[in-house]
Amino acid sequence: MANLLYEKWxxxxxxxxxxxxxxxxxxxxxxxxxxxxxxxxxxxxDAVRSVHEAYLRAGSDVIxxxxxxxxxxxxxxxxxxxxxxxxxxxxxxxxxxxADAQEREVIIAGSVGPTGSLLQPVGDLHFDxxxxxxxxxxxxxxxxxxxxxxxxxxxxxxxxxxxxxxxRAVCDLPVFCTMTFDTHGRTMMGTSPEEAVRAVAGFGVQxxxxxxxxxxxxxxxxxxxxxxAPSGFPLIIQANAGVPKMEGNQVVYEAGPERMADHARxxxxxxxxxxxxxxxxxxxxxxxMIEAMKGSGxxxxxxx
Amino acid sequence: MSRNQxxxxxxxxxxxxxxxxxxxxxxxxxxxxxPILNEGLSPGMEKLGDQFGRGExxxxxxxxASKAMNAAMxxxxxxxxxxxxxxxxxxxxxxxxxxxxxxxxxxxxxxxxGAGFDVIDLGVNTxxxxxxxxxxxxxxRILGMSALLTTTMNRMGAxxxxxxxxSFGEEVGIMxxxxxxxxxxxxxxxxxxxxxEAPLAVERFKELHAALRP
Ligand code: B1M
Numbered sequence: 001m002a003n004l005l006y007e008k009w010x011x012x013x014x015x016x017x018x019x020x021x022x023x024x025x026x027x028x029x030x031x032x033x034x035x036x037x038x039x040x041x042x043x044x045x046d047a048v049r050s051v052h053e054a055y056l057r058a059g060s061d062v063i064x065x066x067x068x069x070x071x072x073x074x075x076x077x078x079x080x081x082x083x084x085x086x087x088x089x090x091x092x093x094x095x096x097x098x099a100d101a102q103e104r105e106v107i108i109a110g111s112v113g114p115t116g117s118l119l120q121p122v123g124d125l126h127f128d129x130x131x132x133x134x135x136x137x138x139x140x141x142x143x144x145x146x147x148x149x150x151x152x153x154x155x156x157x158x159x160x161x162x163x164x165x166x167x168r169a170v171c172d173l174p175v176f177c178t179m180t181f182d183t184h185g186r187t188m189m190g191t192s193p194e195e196a197v198r199a200v201a202g203f204g205v206q207x208x209x210x211x212x213x214x215x216x217x218x219x220x221x222x223x224x225x226x227x228x229a230p231s232g233f234p235l236i237i238q239a240n241a242g243v244p245k246m247e248g249n250q251v252v253y254e255a256g257p258e259r260m261a262d263h264a265r266x267x268x269x270x271x272x273x274x275x276x277x278x279x280x281x282x283x284x285x286x287x288x289m290i291e292a293m294k295g296s297g298x299x300x301x302x303x304x
Numbered sequence: 305m306s307r308n309q310x311x312x313x314x315x316x317x318x319x320x321x322x323x324x325x326x327x328x329x330x331x332x333x334x335x336x337x338x339p340i341l342n343e344g345l346s347p348g349m350e351k352l353g354d355q356f357g358r359g360e361x362x363x364x365x366x367x368x369a370s371k372a373m374n375a376a377m378x379x380x381x382x383x384x385x386x387x388x389x390x391x392x393x394x395x396x397x398x399x400x401x402x403x404x405x406x407x408x409x410x411x412x413x414x415x416x417x418g419a420g421f422d423v424i425d426l427g428v429n430t431x432x433x434x435x436x437x438x439x440x441x442x443x444x445r446i447l448g449m450s451a452l453l454t455t456t457m458n459r460m461g462a463x464x465x466x467x468x469x470x471s472f473g474e475e476v477g478i479m480x481x482x483x484x485x486x487x488x489x490x491x492x493x494x495x496x497x498x499x500x501e502a503p504l505a506v507e508r509f510k511e512l513h514a515a516l517r518p
Binding site for chain 2: 033034074077116118121122123183184185186187188189190244246249251
């Protein structure tokens with residue numbers, strides 16, 4: 001089914017606003033720390049749907065499925081390697097339900113995170129095994145009804161390539177990708193934003209960008225660097241709400257809604273086409289970000 | 305380039321085959337294992353460690369160098385033992401319960417092995433009981449724990465407390481590490497050592513080992 005919001009956006013219209021953290025919000029609903037968040041897709045899909053609903057109420061155009069760790073290599077660490085299909089499909093379906101209850105059109109991004117293993121030659125994981133793992137996950141996400149595949153938080157270009165190949169092997173959905181530039185301005189494997197943009201241009205993605213690992217300040221620098229490499233595809237920025245700090249036993253993110261709102265406006269002024277948050281970003285942050293972007297007259301869903 | 309420089313360069317470039325060849329040739333020419341290690345190989349790891357700390361090289365370079373170092377140590381270890389150089393101690397390592405991050409811990413393990421430690425790696429998601437069992441069975445008195453999540457790092461204190469209650473608990477030297485930790489946190493939970501980066505961790509482990517010896 002064609003997604004009109006996506007089609008218009010791809011033609012150059014507007015800025016998509018994403019969502020924020022999922023895991024921390026699920027922890028409030030009884031997810032054991034350390035357990036696979038994807039388990040809830042199977043066992044408590046209502047909890048997952050209600051997080052999506054909170055972001056939709058805040059105004060998100062794109063909601064991201066609770067399937068970040070849903071490949072078999074990662075689920076196997078929780079003795080759930082055989083749940084890939086069930087939990088990914090259920091995760092997509094929970095987002096689909098929340099989206100279909102909206103009057104406006106929204107985009108469901110099927111989250112695909114790293115395998116957690118290092119690929120050869122640095123590590124032991126074979127390219128084909130990674131590709132097959134990603135294919136298995138993407139097939140389930142497609143079946144559950146996502147609109148795009150969002151390959152997220154990657155550090156290694158080889159793994160990005162494996163994930164894109166895996167997705168392409170099982171579905172025709174658009175593929176977005178983000179990497180995490182958290183180590184001296186590069187990914188932990190040493191890839192710079194400019195190098196990443198050039199490389200993924202050759203892999204064929206519909207959008208590319210940076211998520212997680214950085215707060216708004218560093219993200220704006222990364223955005224600038226990505227623009228320096230000619231790409232031809234829309235760029236994505238999803239910052240953490242600043243750096244996590246411990247206050248007693250609580251994790252507190254230092255960037256409040258105002259800082260994230262300011263950040264969203266700057267990103268949209270720069271020409272970033274898909275702006276969201278990551279760890280520490282809540283529906284309150286997203287709402288503030290949308291307000292700020294309205295002010296600069298850029299937000300996509302308000303124009304149609 | 306001198307022989308030592310060739311060895312050092314081989315490690316820095318992570319050129320495993322070349323390092324193996326150079327070590328074998330040196331041994332055949334009658335050079336002792338100690339100078340090969342201390343003057344040739346170790347300076348390579350040290351230089352690369354510094355570059356890693358400055359963000360000039362990244363995980364792939366450090367992994368390749370560690371693999372080359374480990375290959376050289378395979379050859380040198382029996383010879384070092386034969387010359388009466390005492391092996392560095394046994395170390396039990398693991399990422400703490402609830403935490404699946406192991407890239408940093410694996411790097412530390414590799415570098416410890418490269419430095420001559422005997423490492424018993426318990427993998428990820430390791431409970432206090434599993435740590436105690438491994439310490440008991442192996443006789444190791446050095447323990448390394450890694451955590452990457454703020455939730456799991458907060459369990460390290462309780463794990464240390466449980467270990468201290470074991471019959472041999474007070475004898476164990478405990479090192480902690482992982483991105484969200486710092487020196488103060490480590491001291492507060494009763495750890496005996498902390499390091500921000502893998503190359504520094506090797507130095508701290510050596511200090512712990514030296515302090516343990518009667
Ligand atoms: C014993 O003595 C010692 C001494 C020194 C020691 C030591 C022990 N251990 C380490 N060191 C030291 O030496 C090493 C080399 O110098 C260093 O080790 P590090 O481990 O620090 O460094 C490594 C060499 C490279 N760094 C890493 O390997 C970690 C990188 C980041 C991006 C990261 C990765 C790669 C992953 N992740 Co995770 N991940 C992040 C990380 C962000 C970051 N920049 O830290 C972090 C840690 N993750 C986070 C999160 C939230 C999560 N992750 C998760 C999963 C994963 C992947 C599987 C995708 C993957 C792990 C793969 C693997 N096999 O380890 C999930 C948790 C799963 C679980 N239960 O553990 C999940 C919950 C995400 C989710 N929603 O599912 C965040 C934690 C936030 C917090 N406040 O706690 C995070 C900081 C990202 C962020 N938000 O910016 C030193 O610390």
